[in-house]
Amino acid sequence: MLQIVSVPPSPTELPGAYLYREAYRLLLRDPNVVMLSNNTANARDFERWLEVSRGTVKLLRNGFLPSSVQIRRGEEIVECRRQFGLPPNVSVVGALMRFADEKDPDLWLETASAIAAARPDVCFVLAGYGVLANRIACKAEEFGLGERLILLGPTRDVGAVYAAMDVFLMTSRFEGTPNVLIEAQAAGVPVVTPAVGGTSETLVDGLTGLLVPTRTAEQIGDAVMRVLNDPLWRQRAARHGPQFVSRRFAWQRKIKQTIGFYERAARRRMQCVNGLSERLEPSRFWSV
Numbered sequence: 709m710l711q712i713v714s715v716p717p718s719p720t721e722l723p724g725a726y727l728y729r730e731a732y733r734l735l736l737r738d739p740n741v742v743m744l745s746n747n748t749a750n751a752r753d754f755e756r757w758l759e760v761s762r763g764t765v766k767l768l769r770n771g772f773l774p775s776s777v778q779i780r781r782g783e784e785i786v787e788c789r790r791q792f793g794l795p796p797n798v799s800v801v802g803a804l805m806r807f808a809d810e811k812d813p814d815l816w817l818e819t820a821s822a823i824a825a826a827r828p829d830v831c832f833v834l835a836g837y838g839v840l841a842n843r844i845a846c847k848a849e850e851f852g853l854g855e856r857l858i859l860l861g862p863t864r865d866v867g868a869v870y871a872a873m874d875v876f877l878m879t880s881r882f883e884g885t886p887n888v889l890i891e892a893q894a895a896g897v898p899v900v901t902p903a904v905g906g907t908s909e910t911l912v913d914g915l916t917g918l919l920v921p922t923r924t925a926e927q928i929g930d931a932v933m934r935v936l937n938d939p940l941w942r943q944r945a946a947r948h949g950p951q952f953v954s955r956r957f958a959w960q961r962k963i964k965q966t967i968g969f970y971e972r973a974a975r976r977r978m979q980c981v982n983g984l985s986e987r988l989e990p991s992r993f994w995s996v
Contacts, residue, residue, distance in 0.1 A: 709969060710735060710743045711768065714884045715750055715905055716757040732758055740977060742969055744768040746885040747906025766969070769909075770885050771962030772953055777891050780871035788871040792833060792858055799830045799936050802873040804866055804888050805880075807838030814847060815879040815925060821851035822929040827936065835860035835869045870895035874942060875935050876917075879928060883907050890957050893917065893949035898942055900931045916949040 710732075717725035735741045736758070743765045745751035751765040758764075780788055794800060801823060805811045813834075820832045834844070834857065841861075848857050863869055870876070876892035876899040883905035890910060892899050899917035901907045911917035918931040935941060 709966075709973075710741060712743060712745045712750070712754060712765070712884075713770075715882045716753050729758060733760075736760060736764065740973060742766060742973060744969070746770050747909045749906050749909065750884055753905075768965055768969070769962065770887060770890065770957055771959035772887075772890050772894060772957040773959045774894065774954075777870070777894060778865065778867035779895050780867060785871045788868045791868070792860065792872055794831055794833070794858065794872060797829075799827070799874045800833060800872050801830060801875045801877050801932055801936075802833035802869065803835070803877050804863070804869055805834070805836045805838075805878075807836050807840040807844055809840070810881050812879045812881050812923070813840055813844050815923065815928075816877065817844065817847050817851050817853065817857075818925040819877065819879060819929045819932070820853060820857065822925050823932055823936075824853060824856055826929075826933060830856070830936065832857040833860060833869065833872055834858070835863045835866075837862040866891060867895065870897050873897050875900060875932050877928070877932055878902070878907070879923065880904055880907075881923070885910055889917070890953055893945075894953040896946035896949050898935050898945035898949065900928060900935065902928065912948065912952050916945050916952050 717728045722728070732743070736743060743754070745754060745765050745767060746769055748767055751767060752762070754765045755762055789800070801820065803816060805813065805816075807813055816834070823830055824832070832853065845859060848859070860869065870892055873892070874897070876889070876897050878886065878889065878899065878901040880886070880902065881904065885906040886901075889899050889901060889907065893911065893916050899911055900920065901911070901917065902920045902923040904923070908919055911919065913919040918935065920928050920931050
């Protein structure tokens, strides 16, 4: 089994992408090799990139283990916000990300700046790590976010970060199936994301989050504002988000499907062995 959990190397401008392409094509010549993607959009992109027939790359969605994120409720949420230094009675937009170009933290900060200008009662939290960490801190000052943005750095307790948010904001240039969107919805936090890669398959647009057709600070910021301005919408998303995650990304389903792929591969190998045995049966070549 060859599990693909990212996007094809071509849009990432990955050095040596053609070598990956040739390696994948060679592997797929072996009938015992099955290529899997965790979302349909990138499966089709891989097929086009590799110039193989539709359906060659199979679908195996991510599995979410509820115990991997400590979900907070009620007063626990208030305590998480207090620990992060968030003022009471503010709305919070946040994210967890790897600070890298493909996540486009500059667009995230630009969007946050637009929201901050329109809503003085909104604060922001950003957790993560990466090569752009220092640049993000400098850019936050340039965008005038100042004390309204709390940079949490790396964190082991992602559940506490989700608990502090009213909206999870993503601004990536491209994505596979973002686990952070799955986790946020499991925690009852509505998500806003551009329609890139597999993001459209990671939420229920209009119910558990909003999918933005273009990656501009104006449109993404407007979507976040729609969620912030409608408490009933957020309450509905908080109910339906965990239900959606438990249906689409159930870990038991992923285990069952994974075993199924191996069982089908084993049956194909057995059929090949039996077919070869029949062709080589001695009675076909001489009689006793």
